Amino acid sequence: xxxxxxxLLGLLVVLGPVLLVSMDGSILFLTMPTITRxxxxxxxxxxWILDSYGFAVGSLxxxxxxxxxxxxxxxxxxIGAAVFGAxxxxxxxxxxxxxxxxxxxxxxxGGATLLPSGLAVLSELFPExxxxxxxxxxxxxxxxAGFAIGPILGGVLLSRFDWxxxxxxxxxxxxxxxxxxxxxxxxxxxxxxxxxxVLSIVLSAGxxxxxxxxxxxxxxxxxxxxxxxxGLVGAGVLTRFVLRQRTLAYPLLDVTLFRxxxxxxxxxxxxLSLFAWSAAAYLTGVYLQSVLGWSVLDAALLxxxxxxxxxxMCVLTPAFALRIGNRAALVTCHFxxxxxxxxxxxxxxxxxxxxxxASTVVAGVGYGISFSLVADTAVGAVPAExAxxxxxxAETSNEIGNAxxxxxxxxxxxxxxxxxxxxxxxxxxxxxxxxxxxxxLGVLALRWLPRQVRTS
Numbered sequence: 483x484x485x486x487x488x489x490l491l492g493l494l495v496v497l498g499p500v501l502l503v504s505m506d507g508s509i510l511f512l513t514m515p516t517i518t519r520x521x522x523x524x525x526x527x528x529x530w531i532l533d534s535y536g537f538a539v540g541s542l543x544x545x546x547x548x549x550x551x552x553x554x555x556x557x558x559x560x561i562g563a564a565v566f567g568a569x570x571x572x573x574x575x576x577x578x579x580x581x582x583x584x585x586x587x588x589x590x591x592g593g594a595t596l597l598p599s600g601l602a603v604l605s606e607l608f609p610e611x612x613x614x615x616x617x618x619x620x621x622x623x624x625x626x627a628g629f630a631i632g633p634i635l636g637g638v639l640l641s642r643f644d645w646x647x648x649x650x651x652x653x654x655x656x657x658x659x660x661x662x663x664x665x666x667x668x669x670x671x672x673x674x675x676x677x678x679x680v681l682s683i684v685l686s687a688g689x690x691x692x693x694x695x696x697x698x699x700x701x702x703x704x705x706x707x708x709x710x711x712x713g714l715v716g717a718g719v720l721t722r723f724v725l726r727q728r729t730l731a732y733p734l735l736d737v738t739l740f741r742x743x744x745x746x747x748x749x750x751x752x753x754l755s756l757f758a759w760s761a762a763a764y765l766t767g768v769y770l771q772s773v774l775g776w777s778v779l780d781a782a783l784l785x786x787x788x789x790x791x792x793x794x795m796c797v798l799t800p801a802f803a804l805r806i807g808n809r810a811a812l813v814t815c816h817f818x819x820x821x822x823x824x825x826x827x828x829x830x831x832x833x834x835x836x837x838x839x840a841s842t843v844v845a846g847v848g849y850g851i852s853f854s855l856v857a858d859t860a861v862g863a864v865p866a867e868x869a870x871x872x873x874x875x876a877e878t879s880n881e882i883g884n885a886x887x888x889x890x891x892x893x894x895x896x897x898x899x900x901x902x903x904x905x906x907x908x909x910x911x912x913x914x915x916x917x918x919x920x921x922x923l924g925v926l927a928l929r930w931l932p933r934q935v936r937t938s
Contacts, residue, residue: 489613489617491666492607492666492667493604493607493617493620495658495659495663495666495667496600496604496621497621497624498655498658498659499559499566499596499600499656499659500596500600500621500628501624501628501655502566502596502652502655502656503539503593503597503625503628504624504625504626504627504629505629505631505632506570506589506593507535507539507628507629507632507760507884508630508632508633508884509632509635509636509648510532510648511532511633511636511760511764511767512633512634512636512637512640512767512785513639513645513648513778514528514531514532514764515767515768515771515772516640516645516778517582520645521577521578521579522579523579525896526698527580528579529698529889529893529896530583531583531586532764533694533760533888533892534583534586534587535586535590535593536882536884537691537882538587538589538594539590539593539594539597541683541686541687541690541882542590542594542683545594545678545682546558546562546594546599555603556603556663556668557669558595559595559599559600559603559667560663560664561592562591562593562594562595562596562599563596563656563659564592564656565588565589565591566592566593566596566652566656567592567652567653567656567657569586569587569588570589570652570653570656571649571650571653572585572588573585573586573589573646573649574646574647574648574649574650576646600621603667603668604621607667622857623793623796623797623854625853625880626793626796626850626854627789627792627793627796629756629792629884630792630793630846633763633767633782634782634783634785634786634789635782636782637778637779637782637785638779638782639651640779641778641779679726679730681726682726682730682734683734685719685720685722685726686720686734686735688716689716689717689718689719689720690716690882691716692712692713692715692716692719693712693713694716695712696712696713696716697713697890697893698889698893699712700713704900735875739875743930744859744862744863744931744932745872746930747812747923747930748812748859748876749856749879750923751812751815751816751856751923752852752856752860752883753879753880753883754819754883754919754923755815755848755849755852755853755880755883756879756883756884756887757883757887757890757891757916758819758887758891758917759845759849759884759887760883760887761888761891761892761895761912761913761916762823762845762887762913763785764888764892765891765892765895765909765912765913766826766841766909769829769834769838769906770838773831773905774833774834784835784838784839787839787842787843787846788842788843788845788846789842789846790846791843791844791846791850792846792847792849792850792853794850795851795854797854798850799811799850799851799855800854802851803855807933808859809931809932809933811851811855812851812855812859812927812931813924813927813931814847814848814851815849815851815855816921816923817848817920817921817924818844818845818847818851819845819848819849819852819917820848820917820921820924821845822840822842822845822846822847822848823841823845823914823916823920824913824914825837825840825841826838826841827910827917829909829910831904848920856876856879856880857876860872860876891912891916892912894911894912894915895908895909895911895912896908898912
């Protein structure tokens with residue numbers, strides 16, 4: 483096999499797990515009503531089913547990136563794919579909410595190894611800079627497309643099979659990867675100084691867990707001592723994590739990168755775009771099925787225009803940004819997301835399909851720009867020797883945003899429904915908050931970003 487053919491086959495092999503990791507962050511958005519009827523989870527258990535996966539991936543992405551550098555990216559890819567497949571099989575046959583949540587966490591553990599290791603393996607496959615840049619662009623577009631098609635695939639599968647099929651669909655891809663990867667991919671290992679700081683991993687994951695538990699419990703059951711204490715302890719643990727990073731010679735998270743305004747805006751954009759998108763996808767799925775009475779397949783088909791807009795923008799953004807500049811592209815992204823989310827405020831309990839489709843298309847333009855541009859902008863904002871840390875933080879921002887969107891805005895919607903009694907009001911309040919946040923970041927980007935923003 484020639485090196486060129488090996489590289490192309492290797493790219494295809496790596497893209498399979500990448501697609502699964504991003505797709506499984508969103509595939510349950512349209513299937514949750516069906517899962518809720520089957521397993522009868524409580525309000526906070528339903529939210530944990532949705533975002534325990536994202537939090538496992540987001541909290542461990544940087545840590546597993548560091549482990550891969552030391553012990554081998556291909557080795558970690560193989561282990562991660564096997565763990566992801568095992569978690570998927572367990573989730574497909576779950577008989578209780580607790581079982582399903584646990585399996586989603588296991589899937590997250592596997593998923594956290596796949597993104598950074600897959601990206602590193604591509605660097606070995608494509609040593610020539612121009613080809614490597616194109617391969618990474620395909621990698622990013624596949625990752626974004628996975629988020630977009632996840633709900634649609636979930637809806638299509640549920641129209642023909644039991645809900646467990648949304649997890650079983652992962653197994654053929656994992657099996658092919660495990661069978662082919664050792665023959666077309668080579669081990670990638672770099673020498674990094676220092677040791678993995680286990681305490682930092684525990685502090686970051688534990689702080690996030692406690693903070694999100696507090697938000698979910700508050701939304702589902704109202705004020706309580708347990709939620710208040712968990713929130714305060716979680717905030718304290720996360721503060722301790724940040725302070726610890728500033729004292730380590732080789733930190734898990736290089737917080738000094740946030741002194742650069744361009745980097746900070748890029749990372750916040752990464753968090754906020756997935757924050758808004760995940761919450762909108764989940765809440766509109768509930769709205770379409772539970773309020774308007776659409777079938778899961780019809781709801782999935784309605785999401786196609788927005789998914790198409792998002793995917794097309796991922797492909798077109800490099801040329802778009804080259805023409806108008808990265809600053810203008812990022813600002814466009816923020817205001818497109820804000821406008822698209824605001825359109826959902828026109829939906830009612832008796833109609834709103836047109837507003838929904840328009841919302842997904844307009845916001846999809848913003849999401850596509852964000853997914854394609856954020857990593858390059860973040861990496862280009864820092865010195866070359868710190869590009870690896872910047873890239874890892876940019877990837878993590880997407881996963882954290884994906885989980886936080888459902889945790890925070892999903893909880894806000896649940897709280898409003900508990901007070902008001904209507905899903906539509908919960909949708910409106912949550913999307914109104916998201917729209918204001920996106921518009922606010924757009925204004926901040928106009929004030930903070932220089933007219934010329936570098937990329938990698």
